[in-house]
Amino acid sequence: MIQLYIPLNFLGVIYREIKQSLTDLDKMFGLLEREREVADAPGAPALQLAGATVRFEAVRFGYEAARPILQELSFEIPAGKKVAVVGPSGAGKSTLARLLYRFYDVDGGRISIDGQDIRTVSQASLRRAIGIVPQDTVLFNDTVAYNIAYGRPGATREEIEAAARAAHIHDFIAASPKGYETLVGERGLKLSGGEKQRVAIARTLLKDPPLLIFDEATSALDSRNERAIQAELEAVGRNKTVLVIAHRLSTVVDAHEILVMEAGRVVERGRHAELLARQGRYAQMWQLQQSGEGG
Numbered sequence: 286m287i288q289l290y291i292p293l294n295f296l297g298v299i300y301r302e303i304k305q306s307l308t309d310l311d312k313m314f315g316l317l318e319r320e321r322e323v324a325d326a327p328g329a330p331a332l333q334l335a336g337a338t339v340r341f342e343a344v345r346f347g348y349e350a351a352r353p354i355l356q357e358l359s360f361e362i363p364a365g366k367k368v369a370v371v372g373p374s375g376a377g378k379s380t381l382a383r384l385l386y387r388f389y390d391v392d393g394g395r396i397s398i399d400g401q402d403i404r405t406v407s408q409a410s411l412r413r414a415i416g417i418v419p420q421d422t423v424l425f426n427d428t429v430a431y432n433i434a435y436g437r438p439g440a441t442r443e444e445i446e447a448a449a450r451a452a453h454i455h456d457f458i459a460a461s462p463k464g465y466e467t468l469v470g471e472r473g474l475k476l477s478g479g480e481k482q483r484v485a486i487a488r489t490l491l492k493d494p495p496l497l498i499f500d501e502a503t504s505a506l507d508s509r510n511e512r513a514i515q516a517e518l519e520a521v522g523r524n525k526t527v528l529v530i531a532h533r534l535s536t537v538v539d540a541h542e543i544l545v546m547e548a549g550r551v552v553e554r555g556r557h558a559e560l561l562a563r564q565g566r567y568a569q570m571w572q573l574q575q576s577g578e579g580g
Protein backbone atom coordinates (compact mmCIF):
# COMPACT_ATOMS: atom_id res chain seq x y z
CA MET A 286 0.00 0.00 0.00
CA ILE A 287 2.70 2.41 1.04
CA GLN A 288 4.82 1.46 -1.92
CA LEU A 289 1.96 2.25 -4.23
CA TYR A 290 1.11 5.46 -2.48
CA ILE A 291 4.50 7.09 -2.83
CA PRO A 292 4.86 7.00 -6.60
CA LEU A 293 1.26 8.03 -7.09
CA ASN A 294 1.69 10.90 -4.72
CA PHE A 295 4.85 11.93 -6.51
CA LEU A 296 3.09 11.85 -9.85
CA GLY A 297 0.35 13.94 -8.33
CA VAL A 298 2.86 16.57 -7.33
CA ILE A 299 4.29 16.78 -10.80
CA TYR A 300 0.88 16.82 -12.37
CA ARG A 301 -0.31 19.58 -10.08
CA GLU A 302 2.75 21.68 -10.70
CA ILE A 303 2.42 21.44 -14.45
CA LYS A 304 -1.31 21.96 -14.36
CA GLN A 305 -1.06 24.98 -12.13
CA SER A 306 1.44 26.83 -14.20
CA LEU A 307 -0.53 26.10 -17.32
CA THR A 308 -3.84 27.06 -15.78
CA ASP A 309 -2.63 30.38 -14.41
CA LEU A 310 -0.97 31.22 -17.65
CA ASP A 311 -3.74 30.09 -19.87
CA LYS A 312 -6.08 32.27 -17.94
CA MET A 313 -3.68 35.15 -17.71
CA PHE A 314 -2.75 35.16 -21.30
CA GLY A 315 -5.81 33.74 -22.96
CA LEU A 316 -3.82 30.84 -24.28
CA LEU A 317 -6.44 28.21 -23.73
CA GLU A 318 -5.93 25.21 -25.93
CA ARG A 319 -3.04 26.78 -27.73
CA GLU A 320 -0.29 24.47 -28.66
CA ARG A 321 2.91 25.25 -26.87
CA GLU A 322 5.64 25.84 -29.33
CA VAL A 323 8.83 25.45 -27.41
CA ALA A 324 10.68 22.35 -26.30
CA ASP A 325 13.64 21.65 -24.04
CA ALA A 326 16.98 21.25 -25.76
CA PRO A 327 18.13 17.64 -25.27
CA GLY A 328 19.69 17.35 -21.81
CA ALA A 329 18.93 20.99 -20.99
CA PRO A 330 20.36 21.80 -17.55
CA ALA A 331 18.39 23.48 -14.78
CA LEU A 332 18.51 27.25 -14.45
CA GLN A 333 21.15 28.26 -11.92
CA LEU A 334 19.84 31.16 -9.93
CA ALA A 335 21.93 33.94 -8.48
CA GLY A 336 19.49 36.67 -7.60
CA ALA A 337 17.46 36.48 -10.81
CA THR A 338 18.67 39.35 -12.96
CA VAL A 339 16.53 39.44 -16.10
CA ARG A 340 17.85 40.81 -19.36
CA PHE A 341 16.06 41.35 -22.66
CA GLU A 342 18.67 42.01 -25.34
CA ALA A 343 17.53 43.38 -28.71
CA VAL A 344 14.49 41.12 -28.57
CA ARG A 345 12.42 40.80 -31.72
CA PHE A 346 9.19 38.90 -31.80
CA GLY A 347 5.95 38.54 -33.75
CA TYR A 348 3.17 35.99 -33.44
CA GLU A 349 3.07 35.97 -37.22
CA ALA A 350 6.05 36.61 -39.43
CA ALA A 351 4.25 39.34 -41.31
CA ARG A 352 3.40 41.29 -38.18
CA PRO A 353 6.26 42.01 -35.80
CA ILE A 354 5.12 42.96 -32.30
CA LEU A 355 8.40 43.67 -30.51
CA GLN A 356 11.30 45.28 -32.23
CA GLU A 357 14.83 45.42 -30.80
CA LEU A 358 13.62 45.63 -27.23
CA SER A 359 16.31 45.83 -24.56
CA PHE A 360 15.97 46.27 -20.84
CA GLU A 361 17.23 44.83 -17.61
CA ILE A 362 15.59 44.02 -14.29
CA PRO A 363 18.48 43.87 -11.83
CA ALA A 364 18.13 41.25 -9.09
CA GLY A 365 15.60 42.36 -6.52
CA LYS A 366 14.32 45.33 -8.54
CA LYS A 367 11.01 46.11 -10.18
CA VAL A 368 10.43 47.12 -13.77
CA ALA A 369 6.98 48.27 -14.77
CA VAL A 370 5.51 48.17 -18.26
CA VAL A 371 2.70 50.55 -19.12
CA GLY A 372 0.93 51.48 -22.32
CA PRO A 373 -2.32 51.15 -24.21
CA SER A 374 -4.07 47.90 -24.98
CA GLY A 375 -2.24 45.90 -27.63
CA ALA A 376 1.09 47.62 -26.98
CA GLY A 377 2.80 44.29 -26.28
CA LYS A 378 2.95 44.33 -22.49
CA SER A 379 1.67 40.80 -21.91
CA THR A 380 3.82 39.56 -24.76
CA LEU A 381 6.90 40.41 -22.65
CA ALA A 382 5.60 38.21 -19.85
CA ARG A 383 4.80 35.35 -22.25
CA LEU A 384 8.30 35.49 -23.66
CA LEU A 385 9.90 35.56 -20.22
CA TYR A 386 7.91 32.47 -19.27
CA ARG A 387 9.01 31.02 -22.61
CA PHE A 388 5.64 30.34 -24.08
CA TYR A 389 7.26 31.42 -27.31
CA ASP A 390 10.85 31.79 -28.42
CA VAL A 391 12.13 35.13 -29.58
CA ASP A 392 12.74 35.69 -33.30
CA GLY A 393 15.87 37.69 -32.64
CA GLY A 394 18.03 38.75 -29.71
CA ARG A 395 17.84 36.89 -26.40
CA ILE A 396 16.31 36.78 -22.97
CA SER A 397 18.50 35.71 -20.09
CA ILE A 398 18.19 35.12 -16.38
CA ASP A 399 21.42 35.40 -14.44
CA GLY A 400 23.31 35.22 -17.72
CA GLN A 401 21.67 32.03 -19.00
CA ASP A 402 19.69 32.22 -22.21
CA ILE A 403 16.26 30.89 -21.22
CA ARG A 404 16.23 28.71 -24.37
CA THR A 405 19.13 26.68 -22.99
CA VAL A 406 17.69 25.70 -19.61
CA SER A 407 14.91 23.25 -18.77
CA GLN A 408 11.45 24.75 -18.88
CA ALA A 409 10.53 23.13 -15.58
CA SER A 410 13.38 24.93 -13.82
CA LEU A 411 12.54 28.21 -15.56
CA ARG A 412 8.92 28.03 -14.53
CA ARG A 413 9.73 27.03 -10.98
CA ALA A 414 11.71 30.25 -10.70
CA ILE A 415 8.80 32.44 -11.77
CA GLY A 416 5.65 33.24 -9.81
CA ILE A 417 2.67 34.78 -11.46
CA VAL A 418 -0.14 36.77 -9.93
CA PRO A 419 -2.58 37.00 -12.82
CA GLN A 420 -5.42 39.46 -13.30
CA ASP A 421 -7.96 36.81 -12.83
CA THR A 422 -7.04 33.88 -10.63
CA VAL A 423 -8.32 30.43 -11.40
CA LEU A 424 -9.59 28.54 -8.40
CA PHE A 425 -10.20 24.84 -8.47
CA ASN A 426 -13.37 23.18 -7.24
CA ASP A 427 -11.59 22.02 -4.16
CA THR A 428 -10.86 23.23 -0.64
CA VAL A 429 -9.36 26.62 0.18
CA ALA A 430 -6.35 24.79 1.63
CA TYR A 431 -5.80 22.89 -1.63
CA ASN A 432 -6.09 26.06 -3.65
CA ILE A 433 -3.43 27.82 -1.59
CA ALA A 434 -1.15 24.78 -1.34
CA TYR A 435 -0.98 24.79 -5.12
CA GLY A 436 1.88 27.20 -4.62
CA ARG A 437 3.89 24.43 -3.04
CA PRO A 438 2.45 20.94 -3.12
CA GLY A 439 3.19 19.21 0.17
CA ALA A 440 3.02 22.39 2.23
CA THR A 441 1.89 21.86 5.81
CA ARG A 442 -1.28 23.36 7.23
CA GLU A 443 0.84 25.77 9.29
CA GLU A 444 2.62 26.97 6.17
CA ILE A 445 -0.67 27.39 4.34
CA GLU A 446 -2.11 29.36 7.20
CA ALA A 447 0.95 31.57 7.51
CA ALA A 448 0.71 32.41 3.80
CA ALA A 449 -3.01 33.13 4.15
CA ARG A 450 -2.35 35.42 7.09
CA ALA A 451 0.31 37.31 5.17
CA ALA A 452 -2.12 37.69 2.26
CA HIS A 453 -4.82 38.90 4.68
CA ILE A 454 -7.26 36.19 3.74
CA HIS A 455 -6.94 34.07 6.89
CA ASP A 456 -9.70 35.79 8.88
CA PHE A 457 -12.10 35.42 6.00
CA ILE A 458 -11.29 31.71 5.66
CA ALA A 459 -11.44 31.10 9.38
CA ALA A 460 -14.90 32.66 9.49
CA SER A 461 -16.27 30.19 6.90
CA PRO A 462 -18.10 27.21 8.39
CA LYS A 463 -15.46 24.66 7.45
CA GLY A 464 -12.44 26.93 7.57
CA TYR A 465 -9.64 25.75 5.32
CA GLU A 466 -11.72 22.72 4.31
CA THR A 467 -14.39 24.93 2.79
CA LEU A 468 -14.97 24.13 -0.84
CA VAL A 469 -14.59 26.99 -3.28
CA GLY A 470 -15.62 27.34 -6.89
CA GLU A 471 -18.82 26.71 -8.74
CA ARG A 472 -20.32 24.36 -6.20
CA GLY A 473 -18.81 25.93 -3.12
CA LEU A 474 -17.99 29.28 -1.65
CA LYS A 475 -17.91 32.08 -4.18
CA LEU A 476 -15.03 34.46 -3.72
CA SER A 477 -14.93 38.07 -4.86
CA GLY A 478 -12.24 39.25 -7.26
CA GLY A 479 -10.22 40.66 -4.38
CA GLU A 480 -10.48 37.47 -2.33
CA LYS A 481 -9.38 35.39 -5.29
CA GLN A 482 -6.40 37.64 -5.76
CA ARG A 483 -5.51 37.17 -2.13
CA VAL A 484 -5.60 33.41 -2.63
CA ALA A 485 -3.23 33.91 -5.56
CA ILE A 486 -0.97 36.03 -3.38
CA ALA A 487 -0.97 33.34 -0.67
CA ARG A 488 -0.08 30.73 -3.32
CA THR A 489 2.78 32.85 -4.54
CA LEU A 490 4.03 33.45 -1.01
CA LEU A 491 4.15 29.70 -0.50
CA LYS A 492 5.94 29.09 -3.78
CA ASP A 493 8.43 31.84 -2.91
CA PRO A 494 10.07 32.17 -6.32
CA PRO A 495 12.83 34.76 -6.88
CA LEU A 496 11.15 36.22 -9.94
CA LEU A 497 7.59 37.52 -10.12
CA ILE A 498 5.24 38.65 -12.83
CA PHE A 499 2.27 40.73 -11.74
CA ASP A 500 -0.50 41.38 -14.16
CA GLU A 501 -2.58 44.06 -12.54
CA ALA A 502 -6.32 43.79 -12.75
CA THR A 503 -7.90 46.18 -15.21
CA SER A 504 -11.34 45.68 -13.76
CA ALA A 505 -11.56 48.03 -10.84
CA LEU A 506 -11.95 46.66 -7.37
CA ASP A 507 -13.26 49.24 -4.95
CA SER A 508 -10.43 51.58 -4.22
CA ARG A 509 -9.88 50.58 -0.60
CA ASN A 510 -9.62 46.93 -1.56
CA GLU A 511 -7.37 47.83 -4.41
CA ARG A 512 -5.00 49.78 -2.23
CA ALA A 513 -4.88 46.95 0.29
CA ILE A 514 -4.09 44.40 -2.41
CA GLN A 515 -1.46 46.64 -3.88
CA ALA A 516 0.17 46.90 -0.48
CA GLU A 517 0.18 43.10 -0.27
CA LEU A 518 1.67 42.73 -3.72
CA GLU A 519 4.28 45.22 -2.69
CA ALA A 520 5.11 43.05 0.31
CA VAL A 521 5.25 39.85 -1.79
CA GLY A 522 7.58 41.53 -4.25
CA ARG A 523 10.01 42.92 -1.72
CA ASN A 524 13.58 41.88 -2.55
CA LYS A 525 12.37 39.93 -5.55
CA THR A 526 12.87 40.62 -9.21
CA VAL A 527 9.52 41.87 -10.45
CA LEU A 528 8.04 42.54 -13.87
CA VAL A 529 4.73 44.31 -13.43
CA ILE A 530 2.25 44.93 -16.18
CA ALA A 531 0.69 47.99 -14.68
CA HIS A 532 -2.63 49.62 -15.22
CA ARG A 533 -2.57 51.84 -12.17
CA LEU A 534 0.30 54.25 -12.38
CA SER A 535 0.34 54.52 -8.61
CA THR A 536 2.05 51.10 -8.51
CA VAL A 537 4.90 52.16 -10.77
CA VAL A 538 6.03 55.25 -8.90
CA ASP A 539 8.81 53.36 -7.12
CA ALA A 540 9.88 51.17 -10.06
CA HIS A 541 13.55 50.92 -10.95
CA GLU A 542 12.51 51.61 -14.51
CA ILE A 543 9.22 52.25 -16.28
CA LEU A 544 8.85 51.21 -19.90
CA VAL A 545 6.14 53.04 -21.78
CA MET A 546 5.16 50.89 -24.74
CA GLU A 547 3.20 51.62 -27.85
CA ALA A 548 2.78 49.27 -30.77
CA GLY A 549 5.65 47.02 -29.73
CA ARG A 550 8.14 49.78 -29.12
CA VAL A 551 9.35 51.49 -26.00
CA VAL A 552 8.48 55.11 -26.64
CA GLU A 553 9.68 56.42 -23.29
CA ARG A 554 11.61 54.93 -20.41
CA GLY A 555 12.93 56.06 -17.08
CA ARG A 556 11.90 56.59 -13.50
CA HIS A 557 8.64 58.18 -12.52
CA ALA A 558 9.98 61.66 -11.76
CA GLU A 559 12.08 61.74 -14.94
CA LEU A 560 9.13 60.76 -17.06
CA LEU A 561 6.86 63.34 -15.47
CA ALA A 562 9.47 66.02 -16.12
CA ARG A 563 9.59 65.04 -19.80
CA GLN A 564 5.95 65.94 -20.18
CA GLY A 565 5.44 63.28 -22.81
CA ARG A 566 3.21 60.20 -23.05
CA TYR A 567 3.76 59.06 -19.49
CA ALA A 568 3.03 62.49 -18.03
CA GLN A 569 -0.16 62.57 -20.07
CA MET A 570 -1.24 59.16 -18.80
CA TRP A 571 -0.45 60.20 -15.28
CA GLN A 572 -2.52 63.36 -15.50
CA LEU A 573 -5.40 61.47 -17.02
CA GLN A 574 -5.41 58.91 -14.22
CA GLN A 575 -5.11 61.52 -11.51
CA SER A 576 -8.14 63.38 -12.79
CA GLY A 577 -10.01 60.11 -13.49
CA GLU A 578 -9.57 58.87 -9.95
CA GLY A 579 -10.92 62.10 -8.56
CA GLY A 580 -8.14 62.37 -5.98
Ligand code: ATP
Nearest residue numbers: 348349354372373374375376377378379380381530
Ligand atom coordinates in the same frame (compact mmCIF):
# COMPACT_ATOMS: atom_id res chain seq x y z
P1 ATP B 1 -3.59 44.56 -22.97
O1 ATP B 1 -3.25 45.71 -22.07
O2 ATP B 1 -4.89 44.76 -23.68
O3 ATP B 1 -3.49 43.22 -22.32
P2 ATP B 1 -0.98 44.24 -24.20
O4 ATP B 1 -0.19 45.48 -24.25
O5 ATP B 1 -0.68 43.26 -23.13
O6 ATP B 1 -2.53 44.59 -24.19
P3 ATP B 1 -0.37 42.06 -25.99
O7 ATP B 1 -1.35 41.10 -25.43
O8 ATP B 1 1.05 41.87 -25.64
O9 ATP B 1 -0.81 43.55 -25.62
O10 ATP B 1 -0.56 42.05 -27.56
C1 ATP B 1 0.30 42.74 -28.45
C2 ATP B 1 -0.19 42.52 -29.85
O11 ATP B 1 -0.07 41.15 -30.19
C3 ATP B 1 -1.67 42.88 -30.06
O12 ATP B 1 -1.76 43.54 -31.30
C4 ATP B 1 -2.36 41.56 -30.11
O13 ATP B 1 -3.47 41.61 -30.97
C5 ATP B 1 -1.30 40.65 -30.67
N1 ATP B 1 -1.44 39.26 -30.17
C6 ATP B 1 -1.53 38.90 -28.87
N2 ATP B 1 -1.62 37.56 -28.76
C7 ATP B 1 -1.59 37.05 -30.02
C8 ATP B 1 -1.65 35.74 -30.57
N3 ATP B 1 -1.73 34.66 -29.79
N4 ATP B 1 -1.60 35.62 -31.92
C9 ATP B 1 -1.51 36.70 -32.70
N5 ATP B 1 -1.45 37.97 -32.25
C10 ATP B 1 -1.50 38.16 -30.92
